[in-house]
Amino acid sequence: MSVKKINPTTNLKGKIHIPGDxxxxxxxxxxxxxxxxxxxxxxxxxxxxxxxxxxxxxxxxxxxxxxxxxxxxxxxxxxxxxxxxxxxxxxxxxxxxxxxxxxxxxxxxxxxxxxxxxxxxxxxxxxxxxxxxxxxxxxxxxxxxxxxxxxxxxxxxxxxxxxxxxxxxxxxxxxxxxxxxxxxxxxxxxxxxxxxxxxxxxxxxxxxxxxxxxxxxxxxxxxxxxxxxxxxxxVPGDISSAAYFIAAALLVPGSELLIQNVGINPTRAGILEVCQNMGADITYLNQKNAGGEPTADLLVKYSHLHGTTIKGSMIPTLIDEIPMIAVMAAHAEGTTVIKDAAELKVKETNRIDTVTEGLKAMGAEITPTDDGMIIEGGTSLTGAHIQSYLDHRIAMAFAIAGLTAQGETIIENSQCVDVSYPEFFTTLESLQ
Missing domain, CATH: 3.65.10.10 (Enolpyruvate transferase domain)
Known part of the structure; x- marks a missing residue:
């Protein structure tokens, strides 16, 4: 078992290549x-x-x-x-x-x-x-x-x-x-x-x-x-892996990241539409197509986000990114509603439960529902012990949450990120 400690930071800068999709x-x-x-x-x-x-x-x-x-x-x-x-x-x-x-x-x-x-x-x-x-x-x-x-x-x-x-x-x-x-x-x-x-x-x-x-x-x-x-x-860069660094740049004051060669297939890139709806500053550069899969470099800058509603046909395009979106929603001004996402219950964990548990531990206002969650944004997060339950997306989402929380955040069983992003913590540390 490994434990990762995350402390608050500012001014994330740099350019990164995301692992393959x-x-x-x-x-x-x-x-x-x-x-x-x-x-x-x-x-x-x-x-x-x-x-x-x-x-x-x-x-x-x-x-x-x-x-x-x-x-x-x-x-x-x-x-x-x-x-x-x-x-x-x-x-x-x-x-x-x-x-x-x-x-x-x-x-x-x-x-x-x-x-x-x-x-x-x-x-x-x-x-x-x-x-x-x-x-x-x-x-x-x-x-x-x-x-x-x-x-x-x-x-x-x-x-x-x-x-x-x-x-x-x-x-x-x-x-x-x-x-x-x-x-x-x-x-x-x-x-x-x-x-x-x-x-x-x-x-x-x-x-x-x-x-x-x-x-x-x-x-x-x-x-x-x-x-x-x-x-x-x-293989293009994985949009699901890019989501954590997109969120990091949007949430951490003074940040600007260039995330290179990210797959932006519209059936997968719902996270980008959600970011746009929340007021994110994201610029698409160097757009191209390889084997039917569109890619782009994403220039992402710190932004003041606001709440949104995520439902219906958007859900299949961002189901794996919902833990990260929930963390973004906790920072945003206003209310974010996520529904039609009962599929979250049958991932590596029941992600409705694990996201709710983690955000509540950090002081966020979140209400679980049968098919999603309701998040009241704007509450300052505090560091907490986060149990990943060996779910790589929970571990990575709450590592990003720890970058803006007051005090230290500890991610239990952090080695589970190896499932999809073995270099995640090394990359994160390189930007600070």
Whole structure:
């Protein structure tokens, strides 16, 4: 167990490169593994979750080279994976578990996935239901709709799935199984979730399309595929990781940060819209596009923020950033309302509870609700002992809160940041 002490500061200055996007890093290894040829991945995120994905696909017979400047995935083709000799250890990674379920459902061998205690308590019924309706044979070994999951061979057929939640992991699991189905598969969501799977599969040669309907719902279609083909992938900086330094620059007096090469895919960049609505001073520089993924450098300056309302179709574009947004809201003038975010309950922790606990410990006025929270801003925060509960986003959000709090803030189990941002604290200290 590690503990990190955070003290108040001013005048954060500098320019930083954010680690590679976690979602895109996961997918690049997965899709490269089931493509023909060698996929070259640069700016890959070497966080614990993405390394779990590499480990799993190595156990499935894929040769993956980890070089200093890139990852080389020597793909085996859609039907080239081999039966693992052991349980596939997914660690703490829900993305690995849910997306791999779609791929493994189409294989002709049996596999078992299991992770750590936190992962094995997270709901998997949401992907088991649609995949099993396609003809997959996925069972929860303990009968609780959680991992460990046993996946046995099945004959997959295309379905039209109406997803009750806007979840990129659910959508991706079904679309990946659709590669192996006997007909077209579609997934309709109540709102458009992040679309990295659709963009990347298309670049690998899949017959995939998507449409956003006038009522706000969105549908993705995928046809069965004979093969995917290797690609070169440059992973953009992770907007979810950038969010902590965006917030730090906005909240710490006298600060100005240049955050370089950040992915600004609109299905992920809701945090930037929220910042704009709260009165943030953020300038987009050097905008470009790589592999369908837009990026930019973000120049962020200290700003006086005001409250806002976050709801509806915005939620899927910023679900991982809500702990950080809640901390920003505690500093803002007026009331911030976050709703339609019940998905927070099934992350690494119940983030409605853990955010509420942490902000109350620091003296903020926050009221939890069934699907979000209400935050009355403007109260000066005080340092506190913050229990991360091994949730990387809680640890990082409250580390940023500690930069403006009166007195020392202590983050318990701070090593959990290694899941997505191993250099987080080193980078933070470099700006002070």
């Amino acid at each position: 976690k979602s895109i890093s996961h997918r690049s290894v997965m899709f490269g593994s089931i493509a023909l040829g060698t996929t070259e991945i640069t700016h890959f995120l070497n966080g614990a979750d993405c390394l779990s994905t590499i480990d799993c696909f190595r156990k499935l017979g894929v040769d993956i080279e980890q070089r200093p400047d890139c990852i080389l995935v020597h793909g085996k083709g859609l039907h080239g994976l081999s039966a693992p000799a052991d349980i596939l250890n997914v660690g703490n990674s829900g993305t690995t578990t849910r997306l791999m379920s779609g791929i493994l459902a189409g294989q002709d061998f049996t596999s078992v996935m299991s992770g750590d205690d936190s992962l094995n308590s997270r709901p998997m019924g949401r992907i088991m239901k649609p995949l099993n309706s396609m003809g997959a044979h996925i069972t929860s070994i303990h009968g609780n709709n959680c991992a460990p999951l046993k996946i046995e061979p099945g004959n997959l057929h295309g379905i039209d799935y109406q997803s009750p939640v806007a979840s990129a992991q659910v959508k991706s699991a079904v679309l990946l199984a659709g590669l192996y189905a006997d007909g077209t598969t579609s997934v309709t969501e109540p709102a458009l979730s992040r679309n990295h799977t659709e963009l990347m599969l298309k670049s690998f040669g899949a017959d995939i399309s998507s449409i956003q309907h006038t009522d706000g719902t969105a549908t993705a279609h995928i046809a069965p595929c004979k093969e995917l083909y290797a690609q070169k992938i440059q």
